[in-house]
Amino acid sequence: MAVIDQINERWGRGTVRSAVVPVNPDWTMRREIMSQSFTTxxxxxxxxxxx
Structure with missing residues (x-):
């Protein structure tokens, strides 16, 4: 986290952040084209x- 803080301090807030997926993302997976037994x-x- 210290490195991320240093980068953001130098280049601006929000330049680097932790990878997270929002609770309600704007995008969704297209499950209608997924096989019913895609792993087997x-x-x-x-x-x-x-x-």
Missing amino acids: NLDHLWKVACK
């Missing part, structure tokens, strides 16, 4: 071909 069934994963 590899056949449900999307396949991408690069040519």
Whole structure:
């Protein structure tokens, strides 16, 4: 925390801060495209071909 305080003191308040997710973020995960068994069934994963 001392290093973060030093950086913010030098470059301005809020330049560096702890990583946190707000209680009610403006963004949400798009769960409608997530597989129902995303950790157990590899056949449900999307396949991408690069040519």
